[in-house]
Amino acid sequence: MSKISSRLAAIEPSATLLVTQKAGELRAAGVDVIGFSAGEPDFSTPVHIAEAAKTAIDAGHTRYTPAAGMVELKRAVAAQNQLVRGVPTAEDEVIVCTGAKHVLYNYFMAMLDEGDEVIIPSPCYVSYPDQVRLAGGVPVLAPTSVENNWVLTPEALAQVVTSRSKVLLLNSPCNPTGGIYNLAQMKAVIDKAHSIGLYVVSDEIYRSLVYDAHEFVSALYSDSVDRERIFIVDGVSKTYAMTGWRIGFGIGDREIVTAMTKIQGQAITNATTVSQQAALAALQGPLDFLPAWVSEYEQRRNTLVHGLNGIDGITCPMPSGAFYVFPDVRAILPRLGPNATDVDFAAWLLDNANVAVVPGTPFGAPGYIRLAYATSMTLIKEGVTRMAEACRRL
Ligand code: PMP
Ligand code: GLU
Numbered sequence: 581m582s583k584i585s586s587r588l589a590a591i592e593p594s595a596t597l598l599v600t601q602k603a604g605e606l607r608a609a610g611v612d613v614i615g616f617s618a619g620e621p622d623f624s625t626p627v628h629i630a631e632a633a634k635t636a637i638d639a640g641h642t643r644y645t646p647a648a649g650m651v652e653l654k655r656a657v658a659a660q661n662q663l664v665r666g667v668p669t670a671e672d673e674v675i676v677c678t679g680a681k682h683v684l685y686n687y688f689m690a691m692l693d694e695g696d697e698v699i700i701p702s703p704c705y706v707s708y709p710d711q712v713r714l715a716g717g718v719p720v721l722a723p724t725s726v727e728n729n730w731v732l733t734p735e736a737l738a739q740v741v742t743s744r745s746k747v748l749l750l751n752s753p754c755n756p757t758g759g760i761y762n763l764a765q766m767k768a769v770i771d772k773a774h775s776i777g778l779y780v781v782s783d784e785i786y787r788s789l790v791y792d793a794h795e796f797v798s799a800l801y802s803d804s805v806d807r808e809r810i811f812i813v814d815g816v817s818k819t820y821a822m823t824g825w826r827i828g829f830g831i832g833d834r835e836i837v838t839a840m841t842k843i844q845g846q847a848i849t850n851a852t853t854v855s856q857q858a859a860l861a862a863l864q865g866p867l868d869f870l871p872a873w874v875s876e877y878e879q880r881r882n883t884l885v886h887g888l889n890g891i892d893g894i895t896c897p898m899p900s901g902a903f904y905v906f907p908d909v910r911a912i913l914p915r916l917g918p919n920a921t922d923v924d925f926a927a928w929l930l931d932n933a934n935v936a937v938v939p940g941t942p943f944g945a946p947g948y949i950r951l952a953y954a955t956s957m958t959l960i961k962e963g964v965t966r967m968a969e970a971c972r973r974l
Contacts (some may be wrong), residue, residue: 595943617938623873625820625821649675686829688747701751704756731769737776740915753796758906766797766799813829816859926938
């Protein structure tokens with residue numbers, strides 16, 4: 581009998597967390613590393629939210645809440661869902677979990693039987709396939725391409741469907757590509773999913789971070805909506821710069837919410853009470869800080885894309901949303917060695933330029949790298965200069 585469960589055999593540690601941890605260790609050892617790996621806002625949680633949490637502690641909000649979350653917070657999430665997605669929502673269609681990641685985990689645990697397939701447009705967020713595997717499901721990657729702004733087409737979806745397909749996972753704006761579905765694209769893929777009878781889980785954690793003339797379109801915007809089958813993942817991590825507070829929201833069919841609540845009640849009881857109070861203040865408070873953040877991200881994106889495209893062998897498309905760029909580095913790899921990969925290139929950049937990036941392979945995209953621009957303009961400029969200088973020596 582092996583010590584560790586065989587369930588873990590097919591699971592990789594999170595690549596995003598690993599690179600960020602390695603960069604942190606090097607920094608602690610005195611190496612001046614510029615980090616493009618951590619996908620979290622560098623802004624501070626707005627003061628009114630932090631203050632609300634302090635007040636909540638003093639007011640004694642330090643006990644358990646119901647497993648699915650505080651009623652006031654669920655009501656606020658339901659109201660926000662109606663505002664953002666135009667869909668009337670009841671509080672029992674909402675669950676509050678420990679981050680959006682945990683919403684997804686509970687969802688897969690609630691929905692999947694052994695061998696059920698989850699279709700995931702690829703490239704995708706590193707944790708999706710492993711979460712599906714942990715829940716006994718089978719991740720099935722459906723390719724998207726830069727030519728199509730990394731959006732899943734109905735044809736590409738149809739090609740991977742089997743009799744075991746159960747769930748389609750959408751993520752717009754997308755980590756790592758920054759791709760966004762417009763209304764026509766969203767309708768097309770949702771209609772196809774419905775015609776096949778798939779459930780849809782839509783990770784909309786980056787919904788506030790869209791640039792240029794792009795608009796966020798929710799999976800719930802589609803007219804043909806069969807609401808019961810569409811489950812929304814949202815949260816406060818990105819919109820309100822609250823990654824460490826660990827609060828995410830699941831919104832959808834009551835039966836699914838009830839099943840997820842059963843899992844949550846047995847696993848964690850409830851998401852941290854003080855953080856729920858902070859999330860309530862976030863949802864009820866002003867959003868006046870957001871336009872300045874979005875405009876700052878957009879300028880950083882422009883600078884980073886421009887700088888990377890100035891490096892021979894790197895081609896960086898302009899992403900539409902989130903805070904990542906996802907350049908194609910295939911042309912530079914042969915200069916590193918005959919069989920060099922994006923993983924080698926990322927390691928080489930860390931050693932030779934003191935710049936931390938995440939390789940594309942764990943996102944399902946060999947030959948690419950991901951850089952997060954949730955870092956200051958000064959560091960972005962310095963990081964690109966270092967990369968350019970190192971690459972020139974190749
Ligand atoms: N989904 C995507 C696409 C993400 O990039 C992230 C951030 N790592 C998450 C979910 C997890 O968000 P949270 O920090 O709220 O768990
Ligand atoms: N959103 C982040 C990222 O993709 C945070 C790390 C994680 O949750 O994987 O880098």
